[in-house]
Amino acid sequence: MADSEEVGILLVEDDDGHALLVEKNLRRAGLSNGFLRLKDGQEALDYFFNSDGAPSKPGFDSIVVLLDVNMPRVSGVDVLKRLKESDVTANIPIIMLTTTDDPREIERCYDYGCNLYITKPVEYEAFIEAVRRLGFFLQIIKVPTAGRGGA
């Protein structure tokens, strides 16, 4: 689905409902980017790295990762850590999505290098607002990516 011309959205979320809601609302907000959903952290790691641990692709331009924090097997924070450790994947924008608004965890994620941390709101209106902010964020980062692609 991911198009090199467009920003691809990679959602790593174990909860099907959440995943569907995020996708629906992104689309409703007018974000028609390529969308791929992975079920947990392990799948995310498999997507980015080979079995020997090397990056599966030489570069991951035009991709944004939405990472749920609480997932079975490999948690979102572990995925974040792995991605930021590798030079090839370190520049991928990562947005943490979680139900937790614990300031310590937020701080921890920022320490590991996440670009944005969004608390999943229960209020639907607030959730849409968060997704809009997310979309706005994606719109912004799309410009330098495109600029780089054109260079």
Added chain:
Amino acid sequence: MKLFKKGLLLVAIPGLFELGLLGVLYKSQENATQAEVWALHTKDVIIQAAEVREPVLLQSARLRAAIILNDPSGLEKKDLWESIEKEVNELRDFVVDNPSQLRATEQIRASVKEYHTWTDQQTELLKNGRRDELVAALRDPKALSLIQVIQRQLADFIKVEEALDDVRQQRVIEARKLQNIALWIALIGSVLAAAIAAKIFSKDVGGRLAVLTDNARQLSEGGALASAVGGNDEITDLDRVLHETHGRLKQAEENARAYREQLEGHARELALVNDDLQRQTQDNEMFIYSVSHDLRSPLVNLQGFSKELHHSIREMHDTIAESNLNDKDKQRIHDLIEDDVEVSLKFIRTAVSRSASIIDSMLRLSRVGRVEYQSQHADVNTIVGRVIDAMSSTIRQREALVLAQPLPPCYGDPTAIEQIFGNLVGNAVNYLDPKRPGTVEIGVLPSDPGQPNFRTYYVKDNGLGIPADYLGKMFSAFNRLHADVAQGEGVGLALIKRIVMRHGGKIWVESTEGVGTTFYTSLPVTPTDSPASQLAQGEQTHG
């Protein structure tokens, strides 16, 4: 022996000694008197001997006179002879206890008798006129010698008596000397005896009293006592009492130590229980946190998909409107969707909102126990000013008057303290009585000398007040009194109570229904080392 007896002995021993010496003195006095009597007696004897000589010499003189006058008539008189006889008898009576002198007296008597006989012969001669013969006889040395014999015998007698007198005088002097010596011995002896008795008494009683005093001092200082003093008097009794007291004291100390150890044991147990409780509280908060957290996830779905259904219904309305169904069916479907589905969805959304709100409250509540405080000297004036500013629109809306007195600083986490005052002032403003102008006052009580490390702030309002029955539940979570007046889940006071307690402080409320409410909170002025504030150190992060 009792001290009284000892004291009595102290007096009695010299007394006895003096009594003995007094006896000796009396005896020597008696001896001296006796000696004097004997000396006087000797004098009497000598005088009596002289008495004997006098009539003998008178008789001799009478004889001579008769011879010279040649007149024998004077010689007829017998008075002198009787006198001589009487005097000799008296002399004999004096010396009846002295055999040698008695013998001498009898010799004198014999000599006197012989002289009497000779005198009678001479008298006969004179009567018969044989004066010449008489003179011749008188010249006879033999006649003279008779008188001389008597004289000599008397002289000898007196000489013997005088010798006796000398001896007796000597005895008197010696007796007097002995008497003096006895007197001195009695004097010195009694003084010495008294001194020795006193010395012994003081050594015995004084020495033991010293031991007793030392024991008493040791007792007061808690040292070890010397072994029991001997004897069986009051000192011994007292010493025994001291020893018994010492024993009891030791026992009491032993008991006190045992109690202390027991107490320390209890304190340790209590500390353990306390630790356990703290851990449990932490676990509970952790549990509440994870449960609330996990509950949030399905709620996101519930809320999200009910909203999705809402969107779908709108699309369904559009679709039905555009369909070729008759108007009656369209209306029926429309009513079905609006009355059943939409109403059901509304209830679901309301329930979800409420659940989410409760979960949020629980999360906040659990976080209060886990959040790490950045304690510092906090300017309460600034904090309260900020709280009032943040609520200014509500205050204006309620037309309330909020007054803050000058507030001294306290020591704590500024954010947490802002939460405390925010909640208290918020409650005060929210629960004002609409029927009268509302006033809220924030101030501080005069510092309590018993609690110099704490300062008690208050937030006082003239609002609705709290019924007495409800006061006890004020700080429990999920209790709401005026649910209709303001929104919330009823965790605000529970939350700030937890905050205040974690600061080591206290929070309480006084209220009269219909008059107003005053909340008090005591907060530390200086850093405290309360266990509650250390709780944050054991905090764990929930992933």
